[in-house]
Amino acid sequence: MNQLSVQHLLGIKHLNKNDIELIFKTADHFKEVINRPIKKVPSLRDITIANLFFENSTRTKLSFELAEKRLSADVINFSSSQSSVKKGETLIDTANNILSMKVDIIVMRHPNVGACDFLAKHVTAKIVNAGDGTHEHPTQALLDSYSIREKLGSVAGKKVVIVGDVMHSRVALSNIYALKLQGAEIKVCGPKTLIPKYITSLGVEVCPNLNEALHWCDVANVLRVQNERMDVNYFPSTREYSQLFGITKKILDSLKKEIVIMHPGPINRGVEITSDVADSSQSIILNQVENGVAIRMAVIYLLAQQIERN
Amino acid sequence: MSKKSLLNSKEIHIILHRLACQLIEKHNSFENTVLIGIQPRGVHLANRLVSILQDEYNIPTIKYGLLDITFFRDDFRIRQEPIEANKTHIDFIVENKNVVFIDDVLFSGRSIRAALTAIQSFGRPEEIELLVLIDRRFSRHLPIQPNYRGRQVDVINKEKVIVQWKENEGKDAVYIINK
Numbered sequence: 001m002n003q004l005s006v007q008h009l010l011g012i013k014h015l016n017k018n019d020i021e022l023i024f025k026t027a028d029h030f031k032e033v034i035n036r037p038i039k040k041v042p043s044l045r046d047i048t049i050a051n052l053f054f055e056n057s058t059r060t061k062l063s064f065e066l067a068e069k070r071l072s073a074d075v076i077n078f079s080s081s082q083s084s085v086k087k088g089e090t091l092i093d094t095a096n097n098i099l100s101m102k103v104d105i106i107v108m109r110h111p112n113v114g115a116c117d118f119l120a121k122h123v124t125a126k127i128v129n130a131g132d133g134t135h136e137h138p139t140q141a142l143l144d145s146y147s148i149r150e151k152l153g154s155v156a157g158k159k160v161v162i163v164g165d166v167m168h169s170r171v172a173l174s175n176i177y178a179l180k181l182q183g184a185e186i187k188v189c190g191p192k193t194l195i196p197k198y199i200t201s202l203g204v205e206v207c208p209n210l211n212e213a214l215h216w217c218d219v220a221n222v223l224r225v226q227n228e229r230m231d232v233n234y235f236p237s238t239r240e241y242s243q244l245f246g247i248t249k250k251i252l253d254s255l256k257k258e259i260v261i262m263h264p265g266p267i268n269r270g271v272e273i274t275s276d277v278a279d280s281s282q283s284i285i286l287n288q289v290e291n292g293v294a295i296r297m298a299v300i301y302l303l304a305q306q307i308e309r310n
Numbered sequence: 311m312s313k314k315s316l317l318n319s320k321e322i323h324i325i326l327h328r329l330a331c332q333l334i335e336k337h338n339s340f341e342n343t344v345l346i347g348i349q350p351r352g353v354h355l356a357n358r359l360v361s362i363l364q365d366e367y368n369i370p371t372i373k374y375g376l377l378d379i380t381f382f383r384d385d386f387r388i389r390q391e392p393i394e395a396n397k398t399h400i401d402f403i404v405e406n407k408n409v410v411f412i413d414d415v416l417f418s419g420r421s422i423r424a425a426l427t428a429i430q431s432f433g434r435p436e437e438i439e440l441l442v443l444i445d446r447r448f449s450r451h452l453p454i455q456p457n458y459r460g461r462q463v464d465v466i467n468k469e470k471v472i473v474q475w476k477e478n479e480g481k482d483a484v485y486i487i488n489k
Contacts, residue, residue: 041381
C-alpha cells in the first residue's frame with residue numbers, strides 16, 4: 001500500500017500497522033533529503049498549511065514549520081495568545097476564517113481533548129493533530145517509534161518502559177497505541193497517583209518500582225511532570241519525586257545492559273532525569289528531534305497526496 | 311495484447327559495450343565525471359555500465375550514485391495511483407562535475423526534467439548529459455534529447471517499451487507491447 005488509510009492524522013488510535021510502516025518508509029527518504037546540501041523538495045509547492053497553536057510549543061511548532069517548508073508548502077502561523085480567540089471567537093469560526101484564505105492542511109495543537117476530531121468533522125481541510133490536551137500527540141509517538149527502530153533495528157519484541165506523569169501525558173497514550181501496534185511490550189512506571197486507573201485495559205503493565213522497570217526494559221521513555229495540568233498535588237514534593245522516579249547515572253550503571261534513554265522534551269533537568277543521563281551516549285533525545293522533522297514531512301506529504309489538484 | 315521483440319540479450323550486450331566505449335571516448339578516465347542512475351529502472355542499466363567500465367575497460371574508480379525523482383515530479387496529486395519513492399544514494403557533491411544521467415527508456419522527457427531539478431540539491435554540475443538504452447522518437451513533451459542512445463525506436467502512443475534485465479526478470483530483453 002502506498003496510501004494512508006485515514007483522511008486526517010487525529011491520533012495513532014485510527015492508524016493501522018501498514019500506515020505506520022508507510023510513514024516510516026517515507027520518512028527514511030525524507031531523512032536522506034534533509035541531510036543533502038540543499039534540504040528541500042518541491043512536492044507541496046501548491047499547498048498551503050496553517051499551524052494553529054492554541055497552546056505553547058517550541059519543538060513541535062518549529063519541527064512542523066520546518067517540515068512544511070522543506071516540502072515547499074506555504075506556511076501561515078497562528079498562536080492563540082496573539083489572536084482573536086482572546087476576543088471570544090469560537091474554534092470553528094477561527095478555522096473557517098483561515099480556510100477561506102484557501103488553506104489545505106491545518107496542523108493544530110489545542111488544550112482540549114478531542115479538539116482536532118471536532119474540527120475534522122466541521123471543516124474541509126486535512127487536520128493533523130499536534131497534541132490535544134492530555135489525549136494524543138501522534139507525530140511524537142511516530143518519531144519515538146521511528147527513533148527506536150533506527151537505534152535498535154526494530155520495535156517488535158522490544159521492551160519499553162514509560163516513566164513519569166502518564167496521567168497527563170498525550171505522549172504516553174499515543175506511544176502506547178503505536179508501540180502496541182508494532183508488537184512491543186510496554187510497562188508504565190510512576191507515582192500511583194499519576195498512573196490512570198484503567199491503564200492496564202490498554203494491555204500495558206504497571207510497575208511502581210523504577211529500578212525493577214529499568215532492569216526489565218530495552219528502552220526508557222521518560223516524561224516530564226506536567227505541573228501546568230495539575231490542579232491538586234499528586235505527590236508530596238519535587239525532591240521526593242526525583243528521588244523515587246528520577247533517572248540517574250548511578251541507576252543506569254547498576255544495570256546489566258545498556259538501555260536507550262528517550263525524552264519528548266522539554267526536559268526538567270534534575271527532576272525526571274539528571275543532566276549526565278540526558279547528555280550521555282545512551283540518550284537519543286536529539287536524534288528524536290532530528291527524526292521529528294522527517295516524520296512530519298512524511299505525514300504531511302502522505303496526507304497532501306490525497307488532496308485533489310483542481 | 312501483442313508482444314514484439316526489439317532487442318535480444320546478444321544485441322543488448324553489444325549495445326552496452328558500445329555505450330561504455332562512447333562514455334570512455336568522452337570522459338577518458340572519469341576523473342571529473344559522475345554517473346547517476348535514475349530510480350527505479352535506470353539503476354539496472356547504470357549498474358551494468360559501471361561493471362563493464364570497471365571490469366572490462368579497467369577504469370578503477372567511477373563515482374556512481376542513484377537518484378530518486380519522486381518528490382520532484384510534476385504529476386504529484388494528478389496521477390491516479392501515488393508513486394512510491396525509492397532510495398537516493400549520492401555520497402558526493404556534484405559541484406563542477408560532469409554528470410551523466412542513465413535511464414532505460416526516454417519517453418516524454420518529464421522524468422529527466424525532474425532529475426535535472428533534483429540533482430541541483432547536490433550542487434551545480436559543470437555539465438549534464440543523458441544516456442538511455444531506448445529512445446522513443448516523436449513522443450517527447452519537452453525539449454530533451456539523449457547524448458548517448460542504445461537504440462532509437464518509433465513507437466505509437468498505445469504501445470509500451472518493456473526493458474528486462476537478467477538480475478530481475480531472468481534474461482536481458484527489450485519488447486514492445488501493444489496494450
